[in-house]
Amino acid sequence: MRRAQPYFYVAPTVVLLFVLLVVPVVLVIGYSFMDNVIMNKNPQSVGLANYVTVLTDTNFHRAVTNTLFFTIVSVIAHLVLGLLFASLLNSPLLGRTSMTLFRMVYVLPWLFTTAVIAILWRMLLNPNGVINYLLGTNIEWLSDLNLALPAVTFINVWAGYPFFMISLLAGLQGVPADLYEAAKIDGASFWQRFTNVTLPQLKPIIISMTLLDLIWTSQQFALIWMTTGGGPINVTEMLSTYTYKQAFSNYEFAxxxxxxxxxxxxxxxxxxxxxxxxxARD
Incomplete structure (x- = not known):
């Protein structure tokens, strides 16, 4: 009985994960091999026909291309901006008051929910919004076929870089000062200290954050849906919005x-x- 006691403690969590994670995934995988489920009372197996249909769909190809652009540009920008601002906040040149002010300003985008970010930037990028007023233009940023995808990518970059910044700042503060002093004694320049001391020390954090950000950004739905809805004419269509539209706009649940x-x-x-x-890191 004592040997079984630990299993009783973890049983509620295991059951919950099974019901909320395993069962839905298995059902969705099963639906993908049938004709239009939910809308059809007696769905039949169609083998790989649904996969052929999706993989040959031009809209799906567009969604994959857009998702790759959106994800890769966002992750690279998150990393570069996060490292830049983290280095600034870790600089001894800033006083305590200035450091506190900059930290508050830089982390601000991370405090907003996705809905607030979407509404805020839709107002800013409106033809009558602040951005066009400052630039002296009348551009419909989120409706232009050439600018919509870069615009939503920029919004995602603005909203996501603080996560990288905070993580990299913690890593920078953990780098031993002795390493920089030894590099200075050896005559290393600022760039040499950065490439040979800072980056190697931050490498585990950078790789972990990059992989996590690739997963999160590639699945971004709320921001796209509340800014452009995948439009205009699918120029901002992502895998997430494509899947949503197939289910709840076209009612093609399979x-x-x-x-x-x-x-x-x-x-x-x-x-x-x-x-x-x-x-490998552990």
């Missing part, structure tokens, strides 16, 4: 399940890379 499974596989690949990195 195709939506198929797109969700494909997205799940891609996310699992990134997840496996993250777990392997964590194990």
């Amino acid at each position: 195709l939506a399940s198929t797109a969700a499974v494909i997205t799940l596989v891609l996310s699992m690949i990134l997840g496996i890379l993250y777990v392997r990195h964590q194990k």
